[in-house]
Amino acid sequence: MGNEAFVALILFLLTYVFIISEKIHRTIVAMLGAAFMIVFGIVNQEMAIHHIDFNTLGLLIGMMIIVSITAETGVFRFIAIWAAKKVRGRPIALLVVFSLITAVGSSFLDNVTTVLLIVPVTFSIARELKVSPIPYLMSEIFMSNIGGTATMIGDPPNIMIGSAVKSLSFMDFITNLAPVILVVMVFVLLYLVFIFRKKLHAGEDVRQRIQELNEKEEITDKKLLIKSLSVLLLTIVGFFLHQSLSLETATIALFGAFVLLLITGESYLEFVFNRIEWTTIFFFVGLFVLVSGLVETGIISNVASFSIKMTGGELTTTSFLILWLSAFASAFIDNIPFVATMIPLIKDMGEMGMTNLEPLWWSLSLGACLGGNGLLIGASANLIVAGLSGKEGYPISFVRFMKIGIPVMIISVLISMIYIYLRYLI
């Protein structure tokens, strides 16, 4: 290993340690690590910029703009109350419908945004039913991570994979991931209902109160609702057609976002730019530059060739290794830096002679997204909901989460493993 590769590796590992320790904000750590990669001459500025995936960033920013405006209309609260009335406020049925709303929402919106939209109405309905909100909140966490796996825009790992592998379209993600995610959802929901069944009881009188709710009052601005839902729908249609339109997903998302800003008026401009999670965007930038140091110094290709030697280049072993490694890694650390490192590694495996990379990409996606359910620190949505829940007087401790999260992760990854084997490897 040359000096540059050694410095790049040390910088990368140090950055990782600081990210995991959470002593300093991950964005500051990633950006400083990236700056050091340039200062130490591992990559020059031009090379670093070349490695930043602007499609991932554009897609994230575009969707954040569209969702932040749509959220202002009250439509998500409307849907939740409407669904609660449809199941007549029965607590177990409510757990299922709130989980499904979260899963579907997360498959098209950012996971954190989705849980932030469903959590307030969950507290509200649970209070009216006089049941603990914790079973609902935990199910919503799990389902946001599971649902987000079903599409290319649902979870950052998929956004990154979709952006890096041009041959995989938006439709490819749905046709390859949605079927297994549906199966995972059924099994995980059965497990959660079984675990929480004793806590989910409500009397007829309080259930009647749910039936009396007026969901229409939740819609705060009908004109804005029509505009934002139309743009959101057209943007999703655009994602389905992005390959035939020869457009990148970021172009579609940003186009939709700025059309929405055009028709809603300048008053929303300041508002949405405050709502964009710039810390996440810069975290991505830092990671792309950090990984570029590993790519340019040949570390990634060395690890790829070592992995191929270990597995003998055998597709089944490599797929399962990536699936389980990604799942366990994502339970402990942020899946974004992990996937940022794995993408060039899998690409290098392709250059070294592995011909069918598709099962490896799906293994990476399923492992990295579903692994986030294992531990409280596995995904941003977990931490956000647990934080909110604790603040409101319903603590979800690390151990409490783990006791349910680890089985959820193992059930999900086992189902994914069987699916990958049956669909791609025999």
Add this chain to the structure above:
Amino acid sequence: MKDLNYEIDHSMIDLEERQNDDDIEFLIHLKTEESLKRIRHIREFYESDKVYTDIYFYPRANHRYQVIVKYEGYVSFLLKLFQFKLLKSISWK
């Protein structure tokens, strides 16, 4: 609450107060479009602070709202109703 007096503006609302477990529940009938608009503003105020369990607003049919307030938020909620002129007066006993 026994140490607070308030006078309802009956041209705008009817209000009924009762205990709901450890919290206090208000059933409010909003008699005019204006009073409905004002209760929406009050709700917006409480929901913008990102504290989700201090007060709950449940809109119901026929211009009725059910509001569940934690004991600590009781006075503050009544003051808000007063500020939006849904109460005529409020005073300590």
